Amino acid sequence: MSVEKIDTLVVGAGQAGIAMSEHLTSNGVPHLVLERKRIAERWRSERWDSLVANGPAWHDRFPNMEFKCDPDAFPGKESVADYFVAYAEMIKAPVRTGVEVKRAHRTKGGAGFQIETSDSLIEADRIVAATGPFQKPVFPNIIPDDARIPQIHSNAYHNPAQLPDGAVLVIGSGASGVQIADELQRSGRKAYLSVGPHHRPPRSYRGRDYCWWLGVLGKWDIQAMEPGLEHIAISVSGAYGGYSVDFRRLAEQGITLVGMTAAYQDGILRFASDLAKNIAEGDANYLSVLEGADAFAERHGLDLPEEQEAHMLAPDPDCLTNPILEMDLAQEGIAAIIWATGYTVDYSWLEVDTFDDNGRPRHTRGVSEEPGIYFLGLPWLSRRGSSFIWGVWHDARFIADQIAIQRSYLNYHNKVQARSQKPSSR
Numbered sequence: 001m002s003v004e005k006i007d008t009l010v011v012g013a014g015q016a017g018i019a020m021s022e023h024l025t026s027n028g029v030p031h032l033v034l035e036r037k038r039i040a041e042r043w044r045s046e047r048w049d050s051l052v053a054n055g056p057a058w059h060d061r062f063p064n065m066e067f068k069c070d071p072d073a074f075p076g077k078e079s080v081a082d083y084f085v086a087y088a089e090m091i092k093a094p095v096r097t098g099v100e101v102k103r104a105h106r107t108k109g110g111a112g113f114q115i116e117t118s119d120s121l122i123e124a125d126r127i128v129a130a131t132g133p134f135q136k137p138v139f140p141n142i143i144p145d146d147a148r149i150p151q152i153h154s155n156a157y158h159n160p161a162q163l164p165d166g167a168v169l170v171i172g173s174g175a176s177g178v179q180i181a182d183e184l185q186r187s188g189r190k191a192y193l194s195v196g197p198h199h200r201p202p203r204s205y206r207g208r209d210y211c212w213w214l215g216v217l218g219k220w221d222i223q224a225m226e227p228g229l230e231h232i233a234i235s236v237s238g239a240y241g242g243y244s245v246d247f248r249r250l251a252e253q254g255i256t257l258v259g260m261t262a263a264y265q266d267g268i269l270r271f272a273s274d275l276a277k278n279i280a281e282g283d284a285n286y287l288s289v290l291e292g293a294d295a296f297a298e299r300h301g302l303d304l305p306e307e308q309e310a311h312m313l314a315p316d317p318d319c320l321t322n323p324i325l326e327m328d329l330a331q332e333g334i335a336a337i338i339w340a341t342g343y344t345v346d347y348s349w350l351e352v353d354t355f356d357d358n359g360r361p362r363h364t365r366g367v368s369e370e371p372g373i374y375f376l377g378l379p380w381l382s383r384r385g386s387s388f389i390w391g392v393w394h395d396a397r398f399i400a401d402q403i404a405i406q407r408s409y410l411n412y413h414n415k416v417q418a419r420s421q422k423p424s425s426r
């Protein structure tokens, strides 16, 4: 089998792979992007049907191309995927779709890597792993399979009609859990929502979206979250035109809130007694964003309308004052459970020595400990915004610069060597 040689191989053509291609091209780095399915596949097949972007179109995009919709609207997931396809076409990204990287390892005795794909062999000097921040769904092993209740992860949820008739328990209070519980309740289902620690910035405040406020307040650029808060869920929604996630209002609407899902035995599910605490901490986070925004507006003399009512919290619903601590699933008519509990990574195809005991890459801003291996798109790769559309752009630029720097050192070496090998003219 003939071996194709390439300078830099990018694995994955989601937003990270496309951003990487853009910056490699501007640095003059020859490269190839391999995608096992289609460009931005996860936006197409691993998100529910009604999902819209969590940020408005003016914000959740790359700097060089706008969405073809109202900049303040929240584009649907297909429009987001179409956007990346159009972007890849615009920059003529060298993407090869339908090719899966099966295995990559260092070339024996060499500086580069050998890559086995689903249809060929490739040798590359460098690899950028852009296979996503959210690769493998995870949920705690609380309810055994023999409990005979359908359990799915949020990445397999598409719409209410796919679930058996009856009530649904959604576990997880980040954007996915909240939006799915809301959709189920609006579709006429009885919905329960298991609420853990979360941040819930206001959708908009004083006429500006939270993406803008977090931007001007420097919160997207925070480089390290307070210890313990790295994985805290962010409860936001662009659905139905966008709204601030307020768990009291969700309860008022008919969703029953419960604390963290803790244990299961013989058809009984138990919840931690942390609901009030989790809601109170979420409120504190919400109010702190309002205060930060007010202080910013005052300091900069911004003429933005006051919004006193945003500071007022609705009364506590009954499910908050008298929390359910255990639930007989059959008695409550729970027909399905949806775990919106996040993801982990899977780099089993990448056989190099730069992973910790949990399989997480060891790296600094995406530059790994294994020379020639780079990671892009991971949460907190360099900052809070790293796994989001606008954030990955900046990380890709940094990594492309690092690759260009390494190449320039090697070019220097090659030139010197070529000069020294030239026969002397005297």
Ligand SMILES: Cc1cc2nc3c(=O)[nH]c(=O)nc-3n(C[C@H](O)[C@H](O)[C@H](O)COP(=O)(O)OP(=O)(O)OC[C@H]3O[C@@H](n4cnc5c(N)ncnc54)[C@H](O)[C@@H]3O)c2cc1C
Pocket (backbone or CB within 6 Å): 011, 012, 013, 014, 015, 016, 017, 034, 035, 036, 037, 038, 039, 040, 041, 042, 043, 047, 052, 053, 054, 055, 060, 099, 100, 101, 102, 130, 131, 132, 133, 134, 176, 349, 376, 377, 378, 387, 388, 389, 390, 392
């Ligand atoms: C429900 C949900 C909603 C989100 N909403 C927003 C939002 O509104 N705004 C925002 O900024 N961010 C959002 N995000 C976060 C983030 O933007 C997305 O997760 C985005 O898909 C990440 O892009 P990526 O390119 O890093 O990874 P992915 O989109 O996961 O792309 C990785 C690509 O790599 C391919 N791949 C994987 N393994 C291989 C292999 N071995 N060989 C070849 N190809 C491979 C996959 O097929 C995939 O296409 C959301 C995330 C989720 C889960």
